[in-house]
Amino acid sequence: MGKIRQRLYVILGLVVVSIIALVPRNTKERVFDKQTGQPKDTVVRRVPINLGLDLRGGIYLALEVDQTKGPVPDCADAIQRAERVVRTRMDEFGTKEPVVQIQGRCRLIVELAGEQDPARARSVIQRTAFLEFRITDMKSLFKDALPQIDAALKKAGIKSRSNAAPSAVAQLFGGDTTKAGRDSAADANSPGVLSSLLFQGQLPGEYLVPEEQWPLVDSLINRADVQSTIPRGLELRWGAQAESRGAKAYRALYAVDARSIITGEYLVKAVARRDPVTNQSIVAFQLNHRGARKFSDETARHINDYMAIILDGRVQGQPPVIRSQIGANGQIELGTKPLQEASDLALVLRAGALPAPLAIVDERTISGTLGADSIHDGVLAGIVGVVLVVVIMIGYYRVSGALAVAALTLYCLFTLAGLALFGFTLTLPGLAGFVLSIGIAVDANVLIFERIREELVHGKSLRLAVDDGFLHAMNAIVDSNVSTILTALILYAVGTGPVQGFAITLIIGIIASMISAIFVVKTLFLIWLNRRPDMVTLSI
Amino acid sequence: MIRLFANAQYDFIKWRRFAFSLTGAIMLVGLGFLVTRGVNYSIEFTGGTQVQVEAGHKVPIANIRAALDNIGLTHADIKNFGSDTSFMVTARIGAESAEGEAGTQAVASAVARAFDQSVGVGQYRIDRREAVGPKVGRELQGKALIAILFSFVVTLIYLAVRFEWRFGLAAVVATAHDVVATVAFISVMHLEVSLVVVGAVLTVVGYSLNDTIIIFDRVRENLRKYRRQNLYEILNLSINETLPRSVLTHGTTIATTLALLLLAGEVIRPFAWVMSFGIFTGTFSSIYIAAPVLLWIEKRWPGEDARGARTFGSRAPATPPVSGSPVTPPAPQPPPRAPQPAR
Numbered sequence: 043m044g045k046i047r048q049r050l051y052v053i054l055g056l057v058v059v060s061i062i063a064l065v066p067r068n069t070k071e072r073v074f075d076k077q078t079g080q081p082k083d084t085v086v087r088r089v090p091i092n093l094g095l096d097l098r099g100g101i102y103l104a105l106e107v108d109q110t111k112g113p114v115p116d117c118a119d120a121i122q123r124a125e126r127v128v129r130t131r132m133d134e135f136g137t138k139e140p141v142v143q144i145q146g147r148c149r150l151i152v153e154l155a156g157e158q159d160p161a162r163a164r165s166v167i168q169r170t171a172f173l174e175f176r177i178t179d180m181k182s183l184f185k186d187a188l189p190q191i192d193a194a195l196k197k198a199g200i201k202s203r204s205n206a207a208p209s210a211v212a213q214l215f216g217g218d219t220t221k222a223g224r225d226s227a228a229d230a231n232s233p234g235v236l237s238s239l240l241f242q243g244q245l246p247g248e249y250l251v252p253e254e255q256w257p258l259v260d261s262l263i264n265r266a267d268v269q270s271t272i273p274r275g276l277e278l279r280w281g282a283q284a285e286s287r288g289a290k291a292y293r294a295l296y297a298v299d300a301r302s303i304i305t306g307e308y309l310v311k312a313v314a315r316r317d318p319v320t321n322q323s324i325v326a327f328q329l330n331h332r333g334a335r336k337f338s339d340e341t342a343r344h345i346n347d348y349m350a351i352i353l354d355g356r357v358q359g360q361p362p363v364i365r366s367q368i369g370a371n372g373q374i375e376l377g378t379k380p381l382q383e384a385s386d387l388a389l390v391l392r393a394g395a396l397p398a399p400l401a402i403v404d405e406r407t408i409s410g411t412l413g414a415d416s417i418h419d420g421v422l423a424g425i426v427g428v429v430l431v432v433v434i435m436i437g438y439y440r441v442s443g444a445l446a447v448a449a450l451t452l453y454c455l456f457t458l459a460g461l462a463l464f465g466f467t468l469t470l471p472g473l474a475g476f477v478l479s480i481g482i483a484v485d486a487n488v489l490i491f492e493r494i495r496e497e498l499v500h501g502k503s504l505r506l507a508v509d510d511g512f513l514h515a516m517n518a519i520v521d522s523n524v525s526t527i528l529t530a531l532i533l534y535a536v537g538t539g540p541v542q543g544f545a546i547t548l549i550i551g552i553i554a555s556m557i558s559a560i561f562v563v564k565t566l567f568l569i570w571l572n573r574r575p576d577m578v579t580l581s582i
Numbered sequence: 583m584i585r586l587f588a589n590a591q592y593d594f595i596k597w598r599r600f601a602f603s604l605t606g607a608i609m610l611v612g613l614g615f616l617v618t619r620g621v622n623y624s625i626e627f628t629g630g631t632q633v634q635v636e637a638g639h640k641v642p643i644a645n646i647r648a649a650l651d652n653i654g655l656t657h658a659d660i661k662n663f664g665s666d667t668s669f670m671v672t673a674r675i676g677a678e679s680a681e682g683e684a685g686t687q688a689v690a691s692a693v694a695r696a697f698d699q700s701v702g703v704g705q706y707r708i709d710r711r712e713a714v715g716p717k718v719g720r721e722l723q724g725k726a727l728i729a730i731l732f733s734f735v736v737t738l739i740y741l742a743v744r745f746e747w748r749f750g751l752a753a754v755v756a757t758a759h760d761v762v763a764t765v766a767f768i769s770v771m772h773l774e775v776s777l778v779v780v781g782a783v784l785t786v787v788g789y790s791l792n793d794t795i796i797i798f799d800r801v802r803e804n805l806r807k808y809r810r811q812n813l814y815e816i817l818n819l820s821i822n823e824t825l826p827r828s829v830l831t832h833g834t835t836i837a838t839t840l841a842l843l844l845l846a847g848e849v850i851r852p853f854a855w856v857m858s859f860g861i862f863t864g865t866f867s868s869i870y871i872a873a874p875v876l877l878w879i880e881k882r883w884p885g886e887d888a889r890g891a892r893t894f895g896s897r898a899p900a901t902p903p904v905s906g907s908p909v910t911p912p913a914p915q916p917p918p919r920a921p922q923p924a925r
Contacts, residue, residue: 096849104718160711164687403715405687412634412709419847423838426845430837438584438830471778474842474850475785478857481838482789488830489796495585496823518799521744522792528740529733529788533781536729538722541781548785 046572049565056557057452060459064089091462093155094469094543097417099410100137100155101163106148108401117148123393124400125150126386127171130282130356135166150400160407168402171354173306173394176279178348178361179247179297183273192234194267200235236262243294245348245361253284253291263295275300282356296357298350303340306394308333314384323376323384327391334370342367351390358390359383420473427477428454435484439491441581445566446487449558453483456554461547469543479551485522486559489515491582504580508567512560519560523552587825594821594869595814595877601870605763612766621769623674624776627723629716630674631658631689635697637667637706646671649700653692664848668709671696675716686713726780730761733787745798748879753794756872760790763863764856773852782853786860789835793828793868800824801876813880817873832865 066089095102105128107120114120125144132140141153154163179185239259241250251259262268263278272278281294312327329337341364350361362374376384431450435443457476461468468476494511502510527549534545571577625632643660646669650658655673663670671693675686690713697706734754741750764783768775800820808816839861843854 106717401715402687402713404718405690405711405713407708407711409707409709411636411707416847416849419845420850423841423844423846427838427841430841431834434830434834434837438586470849471781471853474846474853477838477842477846478785478835481835482792482831484834485792485827485831488827488834492824492827492830495588495826499588514803517803518796521799522795525737525740525791525795526788528736529784529791532729532733532736533784536725536732537777537781541777544778544781544785 046565046568049561049568053452053562053565056456059463060455063459063462064091064455066090089462091458092465092467093413093417094467094472094540095153095155095406095413096408096470096540097413097468097473098155099158099408099413100153101157101160102404102406103152103154103163103167103402104145104404105150105152105167105400106403108399110401114398119392120396120398121148121150123171123389123396124398126389127354127393127397128152128167128400130354130358131166131169135163149403156410158407158409160405164402164405168400169354170399171306171393171397173309173391174302174352175304176298176302176350176352177344178245178350179276179299180347182246184247184276184278184297185242187271187273188234188237188240191236191268191271194271195235195262195265198265198267200262236268240295241292245363247297247348248361249295249297250287250292251295253293256280256293256295259295279350279352279355279357282353282358294357294360296350296361298352298357302352303344303349304329304333304337306391306397308336309391309395312388312391312395314381314388316381316384317375323379323381325374325376325384325388325391327372327374327388329370329372331370337372338367338369351387353390353394359387416470417473420470420477424473424477424480427480431480431484435487439582441570442491442494442567445563445570446484446491446559448566449487449562450480450483452562453551453554453558454480456557457547457551460550460554464550466546466550467543468547469540471540472543472547475544475547476551479548479555483551483555483559486515486519486555487563489518490559490563494580494582498580498582504577505571507580508571512564516560519556523556527552585826586829587822590822590825591818592822592825593818595818595874598870598874601866602874605759605866605871609762609766612763612769615772616765616769619769619772622772622774623723624774624779625672625674625712625714625719626777627719627726627775628674629686629714629719630672631686631693631714632673632710632712633671633690633693633708634663634710635669635671635693635701635706636709637669637697637701639705640666641669641701643669645700646696649696650693652699653696655689655692655696658689658693668848675719686715689713722777726777729780729784730787733784734758737787737791741795745802748876748883748885749798749802752872752876752879753791753798755875756794756867757787757791759867759871760786760860760863763867764860767859767863768856771855773855776852778850778853779856782856782860785857786864789860790864790867793831793864794872796827797821797824797868797873798876801873813877817877821869821873828865828868832861835861 066087068085068087069090105124107114107117107124109117121144125142128150129142132142135154135157137154137157139155141151143151145151152163152167157163236259239251239255239262242248243250260280263272276297277300279296279298281296284291284293286292308329310328310330310333312325314323314325316322317324344364345366346363348361348363350357351359362376374387376387428450432447435446435450437443439446457479460466490511493515494507497507497510497514498504530545530548530552534542534549537545643662646660650656650660650671655671658671658673660669660671662668673689673693690711694708734757737757738750738754741753761783764786768779773779797820800823801816804816804820804823805813808819811819836858839854839858842850843858846854
């Protein structure tokens with residue numbers, strides 16, 4: 043009896059973990075709002091299984107460096123630069139978690155779930171990268187203009203979220219005693235909409251916005267009435283990545299000069315290295331002759347100012363300070379930061395200096411409607427398949443068949459939970475694989491039941507027949523399942539997106555079926571035999 | 583209890599020559615279609631453009647054809663996809679049109695213009711659009727071939743480790759038969775060979791192998807159990823013993839593939855066709871190919887360890903090799919003996 047209890051605990055544990063893995067939860071998705079043309083956040087409550095592009099709809103692009111206008115000697119470096127550029131631009135799409143990854147050596151994969159306009163995707167991705175250096179707002183002109191911006195927003199009838207406001211204002215201008223700070227703090231009854239969302243950063247012209255608020259702030263600063271209130275000669279630029287300060291993630295917003303001091307076309311090269319003397323991470327860059335003249339004029343005028351490095355309109359890293367006049371050769375010191383960060387920055391500079399032209403070698407667009415239809419059809423086929431399997435199993439094996447069907451329910455639960463837990467993606471072929479595997483999953487039970495029948499025919503007692511049936515069927519079950527897993531692994535290694543989804547579903551399905559068909563059914567049998575010690579004929 | 587094929591004593595192996603001729607004939611027919619019509623590769627493999635359009639109402643296919651010709655896409659192929667209102671336009675990168683990487687996307691836009699003309703601007707919805715460059719296609723062809731070959735090698739190694747090389751070789755021959763038969767089926771049906779279909783072929787490989795292993799596992803066991811009988815009888819006995827299982831498992835699997843074939847939609851249909859056929863050929867090959875080939879291999883290279891002597895040490899002397907044509911057709915039911923306690 044104790045043995046049965048242990049087994050039941052294990053099964054219960056698996057079921058609980060699976061159910062927790064599958065409970066629908068709120069996930070935030072950034073969708074592109076057709077009306078305003080801006081990305082916005084929506085909260086969707088859904089089962090946490092990743093759906094592939096073929097089920098959700100979306101765009102898949104494979105890109106390579108365009109070699110038609112002349113050979114590119116180092117395509118791996120070129121594709122790394124391109125990856126950096128494309129990643130920087132992905133915010134424009136407003137897609138939740140866009141996938142940008144390098145496949146093999148020289149190919150870039152971009153997946154935009156939910157996106158429907160391939161022409162827009164192409165134009166954004168294939169646009170030439172643009173690198174520029176700009177001085178940040180050293181005189182805090184933007185901060186001084188904040189009250190006017192707030193007033194403009196108030197006039198437009200936009201209210202801040204009441205709860206966040208007062209403390210944010212206090213934090214924002216903390217010990218700062220500028221006029222703007224006092225003004226907005228004094229007007230505590232109706233704090234400024236925008237200023238309540240901005241926190242002063244570490245350097246002039248840098249502001250931090252909580253990561254979850256940045257789409258909202260972005261929509262505010264892009265309003266025409268706000269744009270007209272921003273001081274002349276200044277522009278606002280977002281940081282490329284979220285950065286964490288303490289427990290929270292922030293996005294940096296920079297007020298920078300509208301004029302750039304130099305652009306990427308003058309850059310010759312940029313490399314990251316570690317300074318052997320000071321052990322600092324540095325990025326050394328070199329400008330061509332014309333660039334050097336321009337840069338030395340500009341840097342002479344801006345000593346001790348901060349210089350934002352902007353790639354495609356996004357500020358990369360924290361702006362470094364200009365220490366001295368710089369000619370053809372300059373270096374950006376990153377202090378004790380890891381060399382990786384220096385390499386990233388060098389990559390940004392190179393991306394802007396030598397934009398890699400990208401050619402689309404594979405493009406797939408699937409509409410959300412088609413994806414929804416596929417899910418509907420696949421689920422229907424699954425239900426019909428399950429019903430047929432249930433009828434066959436119960437019709438043939440009676441009570442034992444019913445036990446197998448109970449295990450089949452757990453099998454479905456385990457497989458879906460496995461997909462959710464490990465974050466694998468369910469694709470259309472994957473869905474088909476799942477339906478197919480329902481038919482195959484009962485194979486282990488069929489093998490076991492046939493064995494038990496044979497043992498019974500040989501005149502063994504009920505209990506012995508059940509025990510031996512499970513034992514003797516094991517060899518065949520393990521061998522056949524391992525061989526199927528091996529072929530599925532090969533399929534995974536060779537296939538692309540949808541086919542990999544199929545292979546993954548098959549592998550998880552086989553593992554889940556071994557657990558449910560062997561362990562769960564054995565437990566159910568043990569309980570059954572224990573309840574009815576006087577049973578002489580097995581309903582099998 | 584319902585028992586199908588309980589204590590069946592069919593002489594399966596006797597029909598091996600007939601089975602070989604049958605499957606050989608099917609393969610020849612398939613090969614004939616393959617040579618005359620060629621493989622209907624999807625654009626994933628050839629490179630090209632495919633656009634699936636939902637018009638929402640019935641449009642004569644000739645109108646769209648005319649619009650495509652008008653716009654210069656004479657080599658594009660158009661057909662209904664699943665329903666009257668849904669269309670699939672396929673333009674492969676052919677010899678006659680020297681399209682580069684960018685060309686495939688130009689074709690996709692041209693197809694949209696053709697629908698603008700024939701169906702009306704805004705009157706249709708593009709459900710799916712694929713534009714594959716020639717390079718990606720070539721790469722995939724190579725990868726698919728490698729996948730199938732590699733799966734053979736891995737299977738052979740696994741079976742050689744778990745069973746014995748003779749079993750492994752017989753199983754691989756049976757699996758190779760399934761691949762050839764499935765390719766023949768694909769070419770007769772003129773199914774479009776996409777990566778998903780290649781995936782289906784590999785799944786058939788796994789499924790068929792699974793089935794062969796179930797029978798071979800029984801053969802391995804029976805070889806140890808009944809040392810007096812020759813391999814011919816043991817093979818028949820093992821197939822008969824596993825027959826109820828085969829019927830049940832293939833029944834449930836066919837039930838699910840038929841559900842996929844009929845209900846899961848147009849995109850999955852080629853996959854479901856291949857799987858449905860694969861179940862038949864997998865079952866067939868386990869019985870009529872794998873077992874006779876094992877018999878033949880054993881005759882050609884008789885070995886002590888074929889009888890499981892390796893796993894059982896040298897407890898019993900190896901029985902003499904199997905005679906050429908046994909006179910006793912059905913395998914006599916062996917005396918019920920308690921299984922050997924050795925485990």
